[in-house]
Amino acid sequence: MVFCFSIALCVIVLSFFASDRMKSVLLSREDYFYILPDQNDSVVNANSDCKLSSFFSSPSLRSFEDWVAAPKDLWHSMSDEELMWRASMAPNVAEYPYNRTPKVAFMFLARGRLPLGPLWERFFKGHDPRLYSIYLHCSPEFTDEPTESSVFYKRKIPSKVVEWGKASMIDAERRLLANALLDFSNERFVLLSETCIPLFGFLTIYNYLISSKYSFISSFDDPRPIGRGRYNKRMWPTLSISDWRKGSQWFETQRKIAIDLISDRKYYPVFLNHCKPPCYMDEHYMATLVNKQNPEMNSNTSVTWVDWTTGGSHPKTFLRKDISETFLNRIRYDSVNCSYNGNSSSSYCFLFARKFHPSTLEPLLRITPRLFNETSLQ
Numbered sequence: 220m221v222f223c224f225s226i227a228l229c230v231i232v233l234s235f236f237a238s239d240r241m242k243s244v245l246l247s248r249e250d251y252f253y254i255l256p257d258q259n260d261s262v263v264n265a266n267s268d269c270k271l272s273s274f275f276s277s278p279s280l281r282s283f284e285d286w287v288a289a290p291k292d293l294w295h296s297m298s299d300e301e302l303m304w305r306a307s308m309a310p311n312v313a314e315y316p317y318n319r320t321p322k323v324a325f326m327f328l329a330r331g332r333l334p335l336g337p338l339w340e341r342f343f344k345g346h347d348p349r350l351y352s353i354y355l356h357c358s359p360e361f362t363d364e365p366t367e368s369s370v371f372y373k374r375k376i377p378s379k380v381v382e383w384g385k386a387s388m389i390d391a392e393r394r395l396l397a398n399a400l401l402d403f404s405n406e407r408f409v410l411l412s413e414t415c416i417p418l419f420g421f422l423t424i425y426n427y428l429i430s431s432k433y434s435f436i437s438s439f440d441d442p443r444p445i446g447r448g449r450y451n452k453r454m455w456p457t458l459s460i461s462d463w464r465k466g467s468q469w470f471e472t473q474r475k476i477a478i479d480l481i482s483d484r485k486y487y488p489v490f491l492n493h494c495k496p497p498c499y500m501d502e503h504y505m506a507t508l509v510n511k512q513n514p515e516m517n518s519n520t521s522v523t524w525v526d527w528t529t530g531g532s533h534p535k536t537f538l539r540k541d542i543s544e545t546f547l548n549r550i551r552y553d554s555v556n557c558s559y560n561g562n563s564s565s566s567y568c569f570l571f572a573r574k575f576h577p578s579t580l581e582p583l584l585r586i587t588p589r590l591f592n593e594t595s596l597q
C-alpha cells in the first residue's frame with residue numbers, strides 16, 4: 220500500500236520535473252519572448268504538454284523579411300546616443316541574401332511646414348514607393364500632420380531645436396542620417412532644405428544617384444581667411460591644416476559614408492570645442508570629415524545648385540518673377556567642369572537648387588511638369 224503510494228508520488232514528481240525540463244528545452248529565448256504576451260495558466264500547467272505543440276504553429280515566428288523591413292513607424296523614444304549606436308550597425312557580409320531594391324532617402328531639414336511641399340508631392344507622385352523614403356526634421360513645437368494622402372504623412376522624426384550655424388545643426392543632420400540608416404534599403408541620402416527644389420524628374424535623379432560611384436559632399440581647400448583662416452591650431456594633432464576643408468552643408472552621400480558620419484566620436488568634440496564663430500561647423504565638419512575618412516569615395520562637389528554671385532554671407536533667394544523655363548534650364552545645365560563617374564563630359568551635374576521663395580511655387584508647378592517629362596529627357 221505504502222509502496223504503491225510512493226510509486227505514485229514518484230511518478231507525479233517525475234512528471235512535474237520532466238515537463239519543467241521539457242519547457243526549458245522547448246522554450247528557447249525567442250520562443251519565450253513570444254509566449255509572454257499570452258502567458259496563461261494553461262502554459263504553466265504541468266498536465267498540458269500537448270499545448271506546447273501549439274507554439275510550433277504560432278504565427279509569431281519572425282520571418283527574414285521582418286528583420287530587414289523598414290521601421291513601420293518613424294517615431295521612437297531612443298535618445299540620440301542610442302539612435303546613433305543602433306544606426307551605426309552594418310552587415311559584415313557584403314552580399315545581400317535577398318533582392319534588395321536600393322532607395323534614395325530624401326531628408327528635409329526644415330523649420331516647420333514645407334512651403335514648396337506641393338512641388339515635392341508632384342515630384343514623387345506615381346513613383347514606386349520602394350525607390351525612395353522621406354524624412355522630416357522640424358522644430359519640436361511644429362506638430363501639424365499632413366493629410367494621409369501626402370508623401371510627408373508620418374515622415375517626421377523625433378527632432379530637437381536647431382540654431383543656424385551652431386552645432387545643433389550638425390546634430391540634426393546626423394539625426395536625419397541615423398533615422399534613415401535604420402531602413403536597410405536606403406542607399407543614398409540627400410539633405411534638403413525647405414527652400415530646395417528638384418531640377419529633374421524623379422527617375423532621372425534616382426538613376427543619377429544610385430548609379431554614382433561617388434558621394435556628393437562639397438569639400439575643398441579654401442586658402443582664404445574664410446577657409447583655412449578658420450582652422451584652429453588647438454585642433455592639432457587630431458586635425459592638421461592640410462586636413463581642413465570647407466564645403467556646402469547640403470550634401471548627398473552613400474551608405475558607407477553616412478555610417479561613418481554618424482559614428483564619428485573623434486572629430487566631433489574637436490569641432491565642438493574649437494570651431495566657434497567665425498568658424499561655422501556646418502561649413503566645415505562634413506567637408507573635413509569625409510576628406511579625413513573616405514576621400515576616394517567623394518566627388519568633392521555638391522549636386523545642389525546655389526547662386527553666390529551676389530556676394531555677402533547669404534546666397535541669392537529667387538522670387539516669383541525670376542522663374543521661367545529659360546532660367547530653370549540655365550541652372551539645370553550649368554555644368555562648368557562637372558564630371559560624372561569620371562566622365563568629364565556629363566551634360567548636367569546639379570539635381571537640386573536653392574534658395575526658392577514660397578512665391579515661386581505657382582510658376583514652378585506650372586513649368587516643371589513639362590520640364591521634368593522623363594520620356595523627353597537627354
Ligand SMILES: *[C@@H]1O[C@H](CO)[C@@H](O)[C@H](O)[C@H]1NC(C)=O
Pocket residue numbers: 256257258259260261
Ligand atoms: C488563457 O487560455 C484560455 C484558454 O486557452 C483563453 O481562452 C484565454 O484567453 C487565455 N488568457 C489569456 C490572458 O491569454
Ligand SMILES: *[C@@H]1O[C@H](CO)[C@@H](O)[C@H](O)[C@H]1NC(C)=O
Pocket residue numbers: 433510514515517518519
Ligand atoms: C576628392 O578629393 C580627395 C582629396 O581631398 C581626392 O582623394 C579624391 O580623389 C577627390 N575625388 C575626385 C572624384 O576627384
Ligand SMILES: *[C@@H]1O[C@H](CO)[C@@H](O)[C@H](O)[C@H]1NC(C)=O
Pocket residue numbers: 555556
Ligand atoms: C575647369 O577645369 C580646368 C582643367 O581641369 C581648369 O583649368 C579650370 O580652372 C576649371 N574651371 C573652373 C571654373 O573651375
Ligand SMILES: *[C@@H]1O[C@H](CO)[C@@H](O)[C@H](O)[C@H]1NC(C)=O
Pocket residue numbers: 562563564565566
Ligand atoms: C560621357 O558622357 C557623354 C555625355 O553624357 C557621353 O556621350 C559619353 O559617351 C560618355 N563617355 C564615356 C567614356 O562614358
Ligand SMILES: *[C@@H]1O[C@H](CO)[C@@H](O)[C@H](O)[C@H]1NC(C)=O
Pocket residue numbers: 588589592593594595
Ligand atoms: C512628355 O513627352 C512625351 C513624348 O515626348 C509627350 O508625348 C508628352 O505630351 C509630354 N508630356 C508633357 C506633360 O509635356
